[in-house]
Amino acid sequence: MKETSYNPQLSRRKFISNLGCLTISFSLIGTDWAEAKPKIVEENLPGALRRQPRLDAWLEVLGDGRVRVLIGKMELGQGVRTAIAQVAAEELDLALNQIEVHLAETERTPNEGYTAGSGSMENTAMSVRYAAAFARQKLLEMAARRWQTESDQLTMANGVVSRKGKKQTLRFAQLLNGAQLEGEVKLPVKLKSPETYRYVGKAIPRTDIEQMVRAQALYVQDLRMPGMVHARVVRPPVYGSKLLSFDEQAFASKAPDLLKTVIDGTFLAVVAADEYQAVLARQSALEHARWSSATPLPEGQDLAQYIRGFPAKSQKVKEQGTTEALDQKDGKTVKASYFKPYQMHGSIGPSCGVALYKEGTLHVWSHSQGIYPFRDALAKMLGLEAEKVHVIGVPGSGCYGHNGADDAATDAALVAMAMPGTPIRLQWMREDEHAWEPYGSAMGMEAEARLDDTGKISHWRYSVWSDGHSNRPGGNPGNLLAAWHLDKPFPQPSMGYFGGGYRNSEPYYDIPNLKIDAHAFEGPLRVSSLRSLGAYANIFAIESLMDELAEKARQDPLDFRLAHSTDERAIAVMKKLGKMIENEKNGPNEGIGLAFSRYKNVASYCAVAAKVAVDKNSGEVKVLGLWAALDAGQVINLDGVINQTEGCLIQATSWTLKEEVGFGQQQISTRDWTSYPIMRYTEVPKVQVVVIDHPELEPLGAGEAAQAPTAAALVNAIYRASGKRIRNLPVKSVDEVG
Amino acid sequence: MSFCVYTFNPAAMLTENAPILPKTERSFDTKSITLTVNGKPRELNVMPWVSLLDALREYIGLTGTKKGCDHGQCGACTVLCDGKRILSCLTLATMKEGAEITTIEGIAPSDTDLHxxxxxxxxxxxxxxxxxxxxxxxxxxxxxxxxxxxxxxxxxxxxxxxxxxxxxxxxxxxxxxxxxx
The missing domain is CATH 1.10.150.120 ([2Fe-2S]-binding domain)
Structure with a gap:
């Protein structure tokens, strides 16, 4: 096992160059997983490759000897392009700059569904690894046939196959004679052994980084095309509100440079030659539109109670042993209720789509996380054949789940269909993004547990109430915002993927008797996938209760958790976290709290600690430090893993302390960064992440693992600092919650 | 999977930093202003209410400066005006007549070196x-x-x-x- 420590006070690159190597080894003997042999030959192909086994779907050899890798995933700021290049270069004996990665484009790259759930390493990178390794075998076989020798008499480096002991060489393109690699990837595939890795597991700077600091056009928001015009969408005040009338004449006199008004039912968009004209036209259109009022939103209600009043579809997630003992009134049961509000993705760049309808084909440039499922939904909405809709993935601002990307592209597409031949760029206003993006659901949790005489948890009962966590396009037009507003609307499907609601609802500890129930409701606000789905709220509740139980058992919170775990990897991250914070001292009104979870209970392990100070008079909470110990299996790009984990810690802290979507009866009221504040620099604490690398194991994905335990670590720290248990989020200030 | 071949190549349509100049006849009076942007004098005909952000992005084609909130709340549109940082979304282009504007595209000393x-x-x-x-x-x-x-x-x-x-x-x-x- 290898462990990598990172000190945020040192420049990362300097740190790397100073040490020459980022890995520090220590041994941990006697565990199954530590002794696992590297898997050189696998029994199964990775999922995406099983669905699309053709080699030329994943790899193309270019004339100049480089190799183009085609993947169906999007760059979301997670650095997938670089990580994929590392894996492909590794298996094909190429230099990193000999790999070009082509991202998500319909009919061009494999259909890989969504870029979500921290699955790009587990699935895509593994598919590319097998495809590249198989391509290597094929290329060597072809050269062997050409020279009438055996593959083991050949070597490969930098896109050239050479014959051992002879001066014969062939470039990949020469070998293929202008053709592409053919056939399907089939087992057995011989993979590179981790000991020989040149790129995988190393901290490789992202290839798009210089483009970023130079701000070269990289984002869909920056696409420019000859003849392109600008559009804005004009939305009703609230869900369910309809366009009653639009005084087009009076509007046109106020917006004389208008190129077009597109009206279809309640869908209303305006088009102008340049962007600010479109913004002004939108403003004016709002003044000339009359909308119906809609079913009022539950303004002023206690949401924690309110969401439990909905008719719910209930399901048993897990039952083991009996839990009646929890009902005994003998003071051995601890019970508490928790609440997490609606929260938003809040991308810094408002969503944007560019669309062009030309010669019967609709081209759409979008930062959608799933170009194929989006394409299918859009085609159905427009009554076009799927092949006539060509979606090209272009990065947008970081999204952290299903934000307004697909919707803005749909809006642009509707305008483009009304203006054939003209490229349409439609960007949402900040308030469109804040008010219409699909939020992460409000959730209620009720947790109770009982300790036996030895201070161990004997019984556990848990219920969670949540709306669905995925209303992604999924080929269904009803998941596209504009489709609800069309003259012939597509109704919103009743419930998305609810499984996200009980993600991580089962504690990852050894508890003999437990019962977990989930109750799915359909709430008043639009919801979909937000980073880590329900895991954030469930782990907030579970790890808060664990803290209360540890106190009741008079045990150290870390020891208490360790006593309930037999998974060596879980124990390793918790112990590592303990080491990281062992020298931290608390001043007056300061406290350290911690929490642990294994994301989805099958993916990355993460233990988080938080140190806070609580002002005695104002109740104001200041976060002083955040620490995370992470085991994400095999690390592909160390920089990527650390970066993602830090992002999780800071974003989840912002959610926990500050964020809550607000609404009145007829509108979402949090429409800008003042009414929906997020963390600013003055509130950002010091952060430290340690990654435990397992080159011998599969990568597990790191994009969300630290999101879940951060909330509980913070509230547990607040308890240590102030004696107050926070069970409703956001924290805001300790006194406000009481 | 069959790869359908498009006769239309979307990539070829993307022109790098193409200046998107106003295309229609204006019903509003425009004002002619001169700004020095990244060391180059730029003469622009803009309507009085065009923000410096839109002037940079849409009239000069410098898309490095980002639109985030249009309300001065997020800082994504920050540029340097006579060496001082300003929020270009809250600044009218016409108010900056004669000013020296530096955007992200203009801070590196050359194409091969960085700030x-x-x-x-x-x-x-x-x-x-x-x-x-x-x-x-x-x-x-x-x-x-x-x-x-x-x-x-x-x-x-x-x-x-x-x-x-x-x-x-x-x-x-x-x-x-x-x-x-």
């Missing part, structure tokens, strides 16, 4: 999605020129107008601290 802060951002991995980066870098350059930031806490205070949603904040501050040294 020290750009280097420091790379050194410190001071981003994830990169959308807020141009505003962060311009704001940091302006802040350093103000000469008020000496400690980490002061940098945090003086950079608090720039939001980062990815949570790359710690590394952004690390990068700026290198700039102070």
């Amino acid at each position: 020290p802060l750009q280097k420091a951002f790379i050194e410190n991995d001071a981003f994830q999605c990169g959308y807020c980066t141009p505003g962060q870098i311009c704001s940091a350059i302006g802040m350093l020129q103000e000469g008020k930031a000496h400690s980490r806490e002061e940098v945090k205070e003086l950079m608090s107008g720039n939001l980062c949603r990815c949570g790359a904040n710690v590394y952004i501050i690390d990068a700026i601290m290198e700039g102070i040294k």
Whole structure:
């Protein structure tokens, strides 16, 4: 096992160059997983490759000897392009700059569904690894046939196959004679052994980084095309509100440079030659539109109670042993209720789509996380054949789940269909993004547990109430915002993927008797996938209760958790976290709290600690430090893993302390960064992440693992600092919650 | 999977930094202004209410400066005006007649070299999605020129107008601290 420590006070690159190597080894003997042999030959192909086994779907050899890798995933700021290049270069004996990665484009790259759930390493990178390794075998076989020798008499480096002991060489393109690699990837595939890795597991700077600091056009928001015009969408005040009338004449006199008004039912968009004209036209259109009022939103209600009043579809997630003992009134049961509000993705760049309808084909440039499922939904909405809709993935601002990307592209597409031949760029206003993006659901949790005489948890009962966590396009037009507003609307499907609601609802500890129930409701606000789905709220509740139980058992919170775990990897991250914070001292009104979870209970392990100070008079909470110990299996790009984990810690802290979507009866009221504040620099604490690398194991994905335990670590720290248990989020200030 | 071949090549339609000049007859009076942008004098005919942000992005084709909120709340649109950092979304282009504007595209000394802060951002991995980066870098350059930031806490205070949603904040501050040294 290898462990990598990172000190945020040192420049990362300097740190790397100073040490020459980022890995520090220590041994941990006697565990199954530590002794696992590297898997050189696998029994199964990775999922995406099983669905699309053709080699030329994943790899193309270019004339100049480089190799183009085609993947169906999007760059979301997670650095997938670089990580994929590392894996492909590794298996094909190429230099990193000999790999070009082509991202998500319909009919061009494999259909890989969504870029979500921290699955790009587990699935895509593994598919590319097998495809590249198989391509290597094929290329060597072809050269062997050409020279009438055996593959083991050949070597490969930098896109050239050479014959051992002879001066014969062939470039990949020469070998293929202008053709592409053919056939399907089939087992057995011989993979590179981790000991020989040149790129995988190393901290490789992202290839798009210089483009970023130079701000070269990289984002869909920056696409420019000859003849392109600008559009804005004009939305009703609230869900369910309809366009009653639009005084087009009076509007046109106020917006004389208008190129077009597109009206279809309640869908209303305006088009102008340049962007600010479109913004002004939108403003004016709002003044000339009359909308119906809609079913009022539950303004002023206690949401924690309110969401439990909905008719719910209930399901048993897990039952083991009996839990009646929890009902005994003998003071051995601890019970508490928790609440997490609606929260938003809040991308810094408002969503944007560019669309062009030309010669019967609709081209759409979008930062959608799933170009194929989006394409299918859009085609159905427009009554076009799927092949006539060509979606090209272009990065947008970081999204952290299903934000307004697909919707803005749909809006642009509707305008483009009304203006054939003209490229349409439609960007949402900040308030469109804040008010219409699909939020992460409000959730209620009720947790109770009982300790036996030895201070161990004997019984556990848990219920969670949540709306669905995925209303992604999924080929269904009803998941596209504009489709609800069309003259012939597509109704919103009743419930998305609810499984996200009980993600991580089962504690990852050894508890003999437990019962977990989930109750799915359909709430008043639009919801979909937000980073880590329900895991954030469930782990907030579970790890808060664990803290209360540890106190009741008079045990150290870390020891208490360790006593309930037999998974060596879980124990390793918790112990590592303990080491990281062992020298931290608390001043007056300061406290350290911690929490642990294994994301989805099958993916990355993460233990988080938080140190806070609580002002005695104002109740104001200041976060002083955040620490995370992470085991994400095999690390592909160390920089990527650390970066993602830090992002999780800071974003989840912002959610926990500050964020809550607000609404009145007829509108979402949090429409800008003042009414929906997020963390600013003055509130950002010091952060430290340690990654435990397992080159011998599969990568597990790191994009969300630290999101879940951060909330509980913070509230547990607040308890240590102030004696107050926070069970409703956001924290805001300790006194406000009481 | 069959790869359908498009006779229309979308990539070929993308022109790098193509200036998108106003295309229609104006019903409004436009005003002719001259700005020096990244060292080059630029004459623009803009309507009086066009923001400096839109003038840069749409009239000159410099899309590095980002649109984030149009209300001066996020800092993504920060540029330098006569060496001082300003929010270009809250600034009317016509008010800056004769001013010297520096955007993210103009801070590197050449195509092969970077500004020290750009280097420091790379050194410190001071981003994830990169959308807020141009505003962060311009704001940091302006802040350093103000000469008020000496400690980490002061940098945090003086950079608090720039939001980062990815949570790359710690590394952004690390990068700026290198700039102070």
